[in-house]
Amino acid sequence: MGIVVQKYGGSSVADAQGIKRVAQRIVKTRKAGHDVVVVVSAMGDTTDELRDLAEQVTPLPPPRELDMLLTAGERISMALVAMAIAQLGHKAQSFTGSQAGVITDSSHGKAKIIDISPGRIEAAIADGSIAIVAGFQGVSQDTKDVTTLGRGASDTTAVALAAALGADVCEIYSDVDGVFTADPRIVPTARKLDRVSTEEMLEMAASGAKILHLRCVEYARRYDMPVHVRSSFSEKEGTWILPDHSKESAMEQAIIAGVAHDRSEAKITVVGVPDKVGEAARIFEALSAAEVNIDMVVQNVSAAATGRTDISFTLPREDGQGAMTALARLQDEVGYDKLLYDDQVGKVSLIGAGMRSHPGITAKFFAALASAGVNIEMISTSEIRISVIVDEAQIDTAVRATHTAFDLDADEVEAVVYGGTGR
Amino acid sequence: MGIVVQKYGGSSVADAQGIKRVAQRIVKTRKAGHDVVVVVSAMGDTTDELRDLAEQVTPLPPPRELDMLLTAGERISMALVAMAIAQLGHKAQSFTGSQAGVITDSSHGKAKIIDISPGRIEAAIADGSIAIVAGFQGVSQDTKDVTTLGRGASDTTAVALAAALGADVCEIYSDVDGVFTADPRIVPTARKLDRVSTEEMLEMAASGAKILHLRCVEYARRYDMPVHVRSSFSEKEGTWILPDHSKESAMEQAIIAGVAHDRSEAKITVVGVPDKVGEAARIFEALSAAEVNIDMVVQNVSAAATGRTDISFTLPREDGQGAMTALARLQDEVGYDKLLYDDQVGKVSLIGAGMRSHPGITAKFFAALASAGVNIEMISTSEIRISVIVDEAQIDTAVRATHTAFDLDADEVEAVVYGGTGR
Numbered sequence: 128m129g130i131v132v133q134k135y136g137g138s139s140v141a142d143a144q145g146i147k148r149v150a151q152r153i154v155k156t157r158k159a160g161h162d163v164v165v166v167v168s169a170m171g172d173t174t175d176e177l178r179d180l181a182e183q184v185t186p187l188p189p190p191r192e193l194d195m196l197l198t199a200g201e202r203i204s205m206a207l208v209a210m211a212i213a214q215l216g217h218k219a220q221s222f223t224g225s226q227a228g229v230i231t232d233s234s235h236g237k238a239k240i241i242d243i244s245p246g247r248i249e250a251a252i253a254d255g256s257i258a259i260v261a262g263f264q265g266v267s268q269d270t271k272d273v274t275t276l277g278r279g280a281s282d283t284t285a286v287a288l289a290a291a292l293g294a295d296v297c298e299i300y301s302d303v304d305g306v307f308t309a310d311p312r313i314v315p316t317a318r319k320l321d322r323v324s325t326e327e328m329l330e331m332a333a334s335g336a337k338i339l340h341l342r343c344v345e346y347a348r349r350y351d352m353p354v355h356v357r358s359s360f361s362e363k364e365g366t367w368i369l370p371d372h373s374k375e376s377a378m379e380q381a382i383i384a385g386v387a388h389d390r391s392e393a394k395i396t397v398v399g400v401p402d403k404v405g406e407a408a409r410i411f412e413a414l415s416a417a418e419v420n421i422d423m424v425v426q427n428v429s430a431a432a433t434g435r436t437d438i439s440f441t442l443p444r445e446d447g448q449g450a451m452t453a454l455a456r457l458q459d460e461v462g463y464d465k466l467l468y469d470d471q472v473g474k475v476s477l478i479g480a481g482m483r484s485h486p487g488i489t490a491k492f493f494a495a496l497a498s499a500g501v502n503i504e505m506i507s508t509s510e511i512r513i514s515v516i517v518d519e520a521q522i523d524t525a526v527r528a529t530h531t532a533f534d535l536d537a538d539e540v541e542a543v544v545y546g547g548t549g550r
Numbered sequence: 551m552g553i554v555v556q557k558y559g560g561s562s563v564a565d566a567q568g569i570k571r572v573a574q575r576i577v578k579t580r581k582a583g584h585d586v587v588v589v590v591s592a593m594g595d596t597t598d599e600l601r602d603l604a605e606q607v608t609p610l611p612p613p614r615e616l617d618m619l620l621t622a623g624e625r626i627s628m629a630l631v632a633m634a635i636a637q638l639g640h641k642a643q644s645f646t647g648s649q650a651g652v653i654t655d656s657s658h659g660k661a662k663i664i665d666i667s668p669g670r671i672e673a674a675i676a677d678g679s680i681a682i683v684a685g686f687q688g689v690s691q692d693t694k695d696v697t698t699l700g701r702g703a704s705d706t707t708a709v710a711l712a713a714a715l716g717a718d719v720c721e722i723y724s725d726v727d728g729v730f731t732a733d734p735r736i737v738p739t740a741r742k743l744d745r746v747s748t749e750e751m752l753e754m755a756a757s758g759a760k761i762l763h764l765r766c767v768e769y770a771r772r773y774d775m776p777v778h779v780r781s782s783f784s785e786k787e788g789t790w791i792l793p794d795h796s797k798e799s800a801m802e803q804a805i806i807a808g809v810a811h812d813r814s815e816a817k818i819t820v821v822g823v824p825d826k827v828g829e830a831a832r833i834f835e836a837l838s839a840a841e842v843n844i845d846m847v848v849q850n851v852s853a854a855a856t857g858r859t860d861i862s863f864t865l866p867r868e869d870g871q872g873a874m875t876a877l878a879r880l881q882d883e884v885g886y887d888k889l890l891y892d893d894q895v896g897k898v899s900l901i902g903a904g905m906r907s908h909p910g911i912t913a914k915f916f917a918a919l920a921s922a923g924v925n926i927e928m929i930s931t932s933e934i935r936i937s938v939i940v941d942e943a944q945i946d947t948a949v950r951a952t953h954t955a956f957d958l959d960a961d962e963v964e965a966v967v968y969g970g971t972g973r
Contacts, residue, residue: 143603143606143607146607147607177626180566180626180630181629181630181633183565183566184566184569184570184630184633184634184637185633185634185636185637187636187637188633188636189632189633189636189642191643192629192630192632192633192636192642192643192644193629193633195625195628195629195632195644196625196626196629196630196633198625199622199623199625199626199629200622202618202619202621202622202625203600203603203619203622205618206604206615206616206618206619206622207603207604207607207615207619209612209615209618210604210607210608210611210612210615210616210619211607211608213608213610213611213612213615214607214608214610219612219615220614220615221615221618226694247694271649271670
């Protein structure tokens with residue numbers, strides 16, 4: 128009979144009908160005896176429409192004002208959800224991020240949560256109300272300005288709020304049934320996972336799985352908050368994301384949780400870097416100064432004859448322009464030969480906490496890719512993840528071959544996507 | 551070089567183009583050396599669209615949540631105006647009603663301003679910024695909930711804020727050129743007034759002139775704030791609303807300021823009320839308890855034979871149902887014969903501070919109506935206003951006849967309406 132935090136994405140509250148359906152589910156949870164706190168995203172494509180409006184006014188909106196604009200989206204959806212609950216005869220009150228005590232830093236558009244002071248939410252619960260909270264937004268500690276936490280960050284609001292309230296569980300509702308062993312659009316036989324460890328989910332989110340926001344999973348891990356990812360369009364159980372030390376999750380732990388892929392990366396190669404101490408450091412310092420996020424790095428063995436080496440790394444495509452500009456400025460100083468830019472690449476990752484204790488996973492992965500004719504361009508590994516960079520055109524082939532090689536295929540097609548594409 | 555407060559209505563900021571045009575006008579005022587504080591309404595029909603959304607969810611939205619929903623409208627427009635100003639190279643910051651320190655009571659949907667603590671606005675101005683403030687909204691003193699001040703109340707926000715900031719002037723921009731001697735849609739030869747006293751404007755607003763919100767004029771009068779009503783679509787001077795004691799306004803005072811009309815009233819007649827002490831009081835107490843706003847009242851001379859009298863009064867049509875219900879409950883107690891309800895009536899008012907010192911105005915007014923074949927059903931007067939209730943079908947005729955009789959007609963048509971119909 129504790130607190131349940133539920134988060135509903137944009138496709139679940141896309142119109143009046145969706146809002147009423149969501150309200151019924153919320154009331155059902157309330158009637159089951161739980162205190163309910165709900166986090167909502169903006170309706171459907173509202174956020175994108177507001178962005179378009181801003182673009183019509185100026186190509187470079189001041190970040191403070193863009194945040195003020197975008198936060199109108201959740202204000203609309205949360206008020207409507209509260210109204211729909213009242214229509215069902217239950218007390219509901221909506222709260223902005225600021226009213227809910229979501230205190231952030233001042234980085235408009237990508238603010239980080241510093242603290243949550245949910246006094247008003249607790250008071251609303253104590254008063255018997257269902258509290259509806261705007262996702263995605265907060266208020267800056269220093270300037271008391273309205274901030275947003277970045278795209279998809281309503282998940283993060285929900286888990287952080289659940290942690291601050293000491294909730295029993297954080298339920299994340301979207302238009303898919305849960306976390307799958309691979310993207311069902313690529314692998315129709317992908318299976319829904321009943322349970323996945325927070326650690327695995329973290330690697331999956333970082334490897335391109337879009338079901339949960341990376342920062343949300345980091346929060347769940349830091350605060351040991353159980354997260355239940357499920358569909359608002361069905362009553363089925365979804366996927367439980369449980370702390371790694373949980374016995375339940377350990378007992379049934381499969382070797383491999385799933386295969387993730389990412390089409391958002393590009394690869395840059397700095398050709399002919401003099402093989403001297405400090406040259407690589409200088410390159411990465413310049414990239415860091417340009418705020419480029421590096422993912423994987425490979426440095427070839429130096430060719431003895433020339434005393435030169437090649438350094439390749441991957442990065443988000445959106446940082447490509449900035450990285451190339453920063454590196455071009457370094458050419459005279461470092462004395463490299465040339466820069467190569469390739470955004471026709473993709474990353475395929477195999478994730479599973481079980482691989483810690485099972486040798487031979489890497490060999491099996493690479494063999495599956497080789498049999499499917501997929502060429503590996505770069506490799507990186509963590510304790511529970513192996514990632515490879517391949518030609519973008521071969522991503523689907525690589526994901527399917529890997530999925531099959533590790534016996535992840537279901538007997539029949541399970542995945543259903545109910546609503547739109549957004550969350 | 552003092553502070554200028556400018557208020558732009560919904561038709562002035564209806565789209566990106568309108569917002570850019572408004573931004574240019576704001577920047578022009580800034581460049582002229584003024585500190586500028588801007589109050590904006592929601593874009594175009596946004597508020598009505600949000601109301602429709604609420605209606606799709608529930609026929610009876612909780613007032614607190616309806617206010618939360620509706621305030622999203624100004625949030626959008628104010629952020630876009632701030633962006634458009636930034637695009638022109640000037641600093642701008644937008645503020646919600648709450649951030650601007652608009653403290654209200656807790657009457658959601660029709661909250662009254664209790665106090666304005668514009669600390670953040672003053673800080674923004676001191677920092678060289680143009681402050682953009684959401685009209686129509688505030689925050690309740692007791693519960694810290696978001697409130698709205700009622701339809702058209704952005705004008706009130708502007709004048710109240712101007713008073714709190716000690717501004718030199720409050721400019722109210724809409725899509726009409728100013729205050730006219732009559733509604734130009736009825737009287738095409740209506741003249742724009744260059745000046746009108748606050749007192750006259752108050753009577754005009756109370757008599758149905760829609761150019762300014764009644765509470766806004768009350769604020770202007772209480773705080774002696776000069777208000778300049780003008781069009782955002784042209785550079786022309788509009789109408790100055792100046793305190794009554796101002797020499798400027800007194801010197802050029804015309805006898806008659808204008809003719810106003812109101813189609814929003816209904817008339818109720820209580821037939822056959824026993825002519826005893828206290829019966830009328832009982833009727834009006836019941837109406838007061840039902841929160842019905844009475845406007846004009848007429849009690850017929852009692853017919854000696856029957857010892858009974860008729861009481862007629864006018865009220866807003868929207869209060870009609872409530873009034874009839876409250877009166878029907880009284881029938882046995884009071885012992886009146888029957889109730890008559892008539893919403894096919896209208897009010898025509900002649901307003902002018904000059905009529906104080908000019909006798910014969912009433913006679914001239916009634917003679918004009920008689921010549922035009924208009925029958926007068928009820929009469930009420932103040933020191934600077936005469937109002938009559940007439941058949942609704944005769945309102946236009948009555949307004950035109952009065953306008954001509956008092957020599958208010960211009961030689962040619964002056965009035966231009968630039969944008970939509972809303973403000």
